Amino acid sequence: MIILDGKKVSNDIKNEIAAEVEKMKANGEKVPHLAAIIVGDDGASLTYVGSKVKACERVGFESTLVKMAHTTSELELLKKIKELNEDDNIDGFIVQLPLPPQIDTQKVLLTVDPSKDVDGFHPENFGKMALDMSTFIPATPFGILELLQRYEVDTKGKHTVVIGRSHIVGRPMSILMSRKGWPGNSTVTLTHSNTKNIAQITTQADIIISALGVPNFLKAEMVKDDAVIIDVGITRVEDESHPKGYVITGDVDFENVSKKASFITPVPGGVGPMTIAMLLKNTLLAREQRK
Ligand SMILES: Nc1nc(=O)c2c([nH]1)NC[C@@H]1CN(c3ccc(C(=O)N[C@@H](CCC(=O)O)C(=O)O)cc3)C=[N+]21
Numbered sequence: 087m088i089i090l091d092g093k094k095v096s097n098d099i100k101n102e103i104a105a106e107v108e109k110m111k112a113n114g115e116k117v118p119h120l121a122a123i124i125v126g127d128d129g130a131s132l133t134y135v136g137s138k139v140k141a142c143e144r145v146g147f148e149s150t151l152v153k154m155a156h157t158t159s160e161l162e163l164l165k166k167i168k169e170l171n172e173d174d175n176i177d178g179f180i181v182q183l184p185l186p187p188q189i190d191t192q193k194v195l196l197t198v199d200p201s202k203d204v205d206g207f208h209p210e211n212f213g214k215m216a217l218d219m220s221t222f223i224p225a226t227p228f229g230i231l232e233l234l235q236r237y238e239v240d241t242k243g244k245h246t247v248v249i250g251r252s253h254i255v256g257r258p259m260s261i262l263m264s265r266k267g268w269p270g271n272s273t274v275t276l277t278h279s280n281t282k283n284i285a286q287i288t289t290q291a292d293i294i295i296s297a298l299g300v301p302n303f304l305k306a307e308m309v310k311d312d313a314v315i316i317d318v319g320i321t322r323v324e325d326e327s328h329p330k331g332y333v334i335t336g337d338v339d340f341e342n343v344s345k346k347a348s349f350i351t352p353v354p355g356g357v358g359p360m361t362i363a364m365l366l367k368n369t370l371l372a373r374e375q376r377k
Contacts, residue, residue, distance in 0.1 A: 088349045090233045090316075092356040096363035099232070100145050103366050107146035110373075118373035119148040120204065120365070121170055121179035125163060126156030126186055130322060135182050141362045147369060150176070160189045164197050171199040178204035178372035180365070183254070201375065204368035207253070216261050222368045227258045229360025230295065230316055234269040239293075239314055239349055246272035247291035249284070249304075249337070255297035255318050263295075284308075296337040306342035315343055315350040318357050334358075 107117050120142050124135045135151065142149035152166060163181075170179045179202055185191050200210040206222035214221035223231070234241060246263045250256035260276040263269065272293065277284055288294055288308045296304050297318035309315065319337030336353030344350050351357055 087344055087347050088237065089344075090237055090349050090351045090356060092229070092233060092351060092358065092360045093354075095233060095236050096229075096359035098236075099360075099363040099367065100141065103363075103370055104145040106370060111146070115377075116373070117146055117148060118177050118369045119150070119175055120369045121150040121152060121176045122182060123152040123154065123163070123166060123170075123179065124182045125154045125158050125189065127153065131182050131184075138180075138362055138365060141366055142369075145366055147366065156186050158186070158189070160193065163189055163194060167194065167197045171197075171202060176202065177376055178202045178369045180205045202372060204365060204372055206258075206368070212253075212258070215258060218265060222371065223262070223364075224254055224258050225364040225368065226255050226297075226318060226357060226361045227262050228364040228367070229357055230259065230318075231262060231269050232364060233316075233351065233357070233360055234314075237349060239269065241269045241293065242271040244272050244292035244314075245275070245290055246293040246295065247275045247277060247288055248295045248297070249277050249288075250297035250299075250318075251276055251278040252297060256295075259295050259297070263293075298337045300337060301335040302337070302339045304338045304343060306339065306346055309343055309346050311346050312348040313346065315347045316357065317351050317353050320353060320358055 110117055122135050122138055124131060139149045139151050170176050181194055185194060195207045198208055200208045203211050204222055206224040211221045215223055248256050248260045260274045263272040264274045275287055277287055285308045289310050291313055293314040295316040299319050299321055301321045301323055315338055317336035317338040321335050322332040323335045325333045334354045340352060
């Protein structure tokens, strides 16, 4: 069993990006600038945005964090987005999800300038992804592809089972794994909350990508020998014995599933850090395309 070490690979990628930034500086070019908008400040979201900003500093990017009150109106948020669209200083930006209920997420995603949409959530970019056109690939799916590639995981002709159909992970992942090329060329089954007999499907899988958000959902008996396991779950589970009062728990019963797997991602230290590295990669791309 080989652990797909997202922490290590994401560090490698950050070093590669930092080297690019050094070159840009040496050439007197402007360095990439990422902005993030966060509406409200529930603990987890703020932690993730905070780590994105920290990652920017680490690779030499400029970053801007726009904090807005949880009572922000849709109109105010759309105005802020338009400001960032027009700000020549900003190469790419993200609006941290989920948004409070008074704000229509679809409207927000449609307002982000597709050329600055480093999350790859705008319908134009999602469509390009589905049609194999060059675009920003959403950071979490992009990170999973990168992990599969760097560990030379064979995906051709394999049965990939995706669990969860979210617009951010499951749906795009199912499209990407079925695309021509590598990683890709898989036969894909997309499962979700209405799927019957899910264990019957997962036991047929060569590759399982779980993006469900139910701690320890995937058990050893749901997995065949030598399967490749990608765990996208990151649920905070209360744990008094831990200094933070919680532990980050994945969708996979790692202790038991890892005994059967050929490759497996840990949580934490798997897909999470890759997400951040690929957001930086998209931002670098955005800067290069704006020259
Ligand atoms: N517009 C938008 N874009 C996003 O990319 C986006 C978002 N909204 N909303 C929330 C989710 C979640 N997300 C994570 C990023 C990093 C880790 C990460 O680094 N996790 C660490 C643990 C971090 C911890 O200790 O909490 C790990 O898995 O090792 C996790 C989750 C990005 N998201």
